[in-house]
Amino acid sequence: MKVSILGAGAMGAALTIPYSEKNDVILWGTEFDTAILDKLTKGEEHPRIGAKVAAKEILYPNELDKALDADIILIGVSTEGVMGIFKKIEKNLENQIIITIAKGFIERDEILTIPEAIWEDRRDLKGKIVSVTGPSIAREVAMKLPTHVTYSSVSEKTLDLIKNSLETHFYRIEASRDIIGCEVGSALKNVYSIAISWIRGIESRKNVTMNNLKGIIVSMALREISQMVTAKGGRWKSVYGFTGIGDLIATFRGGRNGMFGELLGKGYDVKSALKELEKRGVGVIEGYTNASRAYRLAEELDERGRLRLEELKLLNGINNVLYHGGNADEVIDALF
């Protein structure tokens, strides 16, 4: 198969390694990636994964058309960029399978997952859209360390093709029909990671360990995520599998959402926490930009009688801390 990866960030670059085992892989970079593309074309390592990519061809931003000659196209940019890339390639899409790996919501008249936003624009592509979720830290994928993720799609046929062509011994694929549950679950995981990481901040501020509290907050987070997933039409099993728990465990120590949450737990307000992360050179905090969308999604589901927003105590707490000047200690206190 021909596989094109759009976006030369950590995950897009890392996936060239398993994907190239059975396929010809093209890696195309956006205008944000040009410095990296220069390194990669010289055969140097990708700085964010500590490994060389395995692409047959590396393409620059102005060569997008060449990347579209493929059987499988993976859109490997962040949530904010996905629909922009999709608009650019949409007219050339016929039978290609489109894989999306961003974990966030799209804001339209209502809150949509990325596949739903694509379907809204192009009903005919419904069975061609595939979502990747589950524990997958890019650097580990690039090192061929054992990874097992979930690829979901409404089409069994698409899933068969994907599994046959992309699975390797070290990069295993579990197929799921629950694309909505997987998308909602993994986007929410990023949002709830912020609250889970408050505890690390509180621990360091108070110089205590609070493992019992971590156990409680993680259980509560998964319960709320599962309520939202089922209210949105997904399956709770996706949350309690690789997509929810698996990803949560893999990223437990943090990532960007975790760093942000930890600062809030330490006592920073939102503005100063974001400033501190900017100073450290940390990019977009997907959990932060998606938290207000998650809250709006819960409001929509409440209006439709699918759940009761007031029962989602952690989500209300996150919303309170991020947008209404609340602080983490008060929110946690109120849970008890």
Add this chain to the structure above:
Amino acid sequence: MKVSILGAGAMGAALTIPYSEKNDVILWGTEFDTAILDKLTKGEEHPRIGAKVAAKEILYPNELDKALDADIILIGVSTEGVMGIFKKIEKNLENQIIITIAKGFIERDEILTIPEAIWEDRRDLKGKIVSVTGPSIAREVAMKLPTHVTYSSVSEKTLDLIKNSLETHFYRIEASRDIIGCEVGSALKNVYSIAISWIRGIESRKNVTMNNLKGIIVSMALREISQMVTAKGGRWKSVYGFTGIGDLIATFRGGRNGMFGELLGKGYDVKSALKELEKRGVGVIEGYTNASRAYRLAEELDERGRLRLEELKLLNGINNVLYHGGNADEVIDALF
């Protein structure tokens, strides 16, 4: 209420602190606890929790009878000791509520949870038995850090009484009727913790991080635990709540089972791992002694057609490593 705690180990001692908020608490120690009892009667801290106990009275091994004059009796010794203590107090039991906190199985003609073993001997006590599960590290309970655990019993009335008398602001109680699911889930959690901790050992031996693998193994462990819990008549929700996930997160870095698993992952065989732990002064590894019982339980459930043992790949792997000379790398490789 009058509450007696039998066993002056870390957890028994820690529980004097929340329990004494609304009750008169007696702490009785076994012959293994006499050195600790001497400290406690002098008003010194309990060495394993770094805090003074809050008992109104501290009793020595020969004063067990005095401890039985109570409304609630908590048996706070390890699995191996529970039934011995129960035999000693059985004749004096009438209306007392009995709480058990050990997390393991009892081996009789078939594998039983602790409440089932008590019921087998004393059917009349069925509604009086209460099990405690969920994330509860003793030192944190003693420090009044936020803790939320599950108390389970077949009797709603017993649960109401327990919740009313033992719950405090920092020590919250969730009541559950699923005593079998909670008991099986938390005993299995200790067993599976061994396999989860292999990864830390492998990481340190190979000098890599394997967070993706951790995400996979935890998801698989919870799935297998949940299969066994439901096969035994419990509810999967107990596994995916405080009892399973919550406890797993709280004890993620280890405890004794984790230390044992980590050594196996580093390449120690079982004998040398146990020797090394003995050298470090680490006591009984409950997950080890319970792993063979967990396997036997799975065999029983398989024979009764309630599950298929061969599908429990991690449990088979644990059994293989602990009792048949297998090694962790091979087991993990075979999962992929």
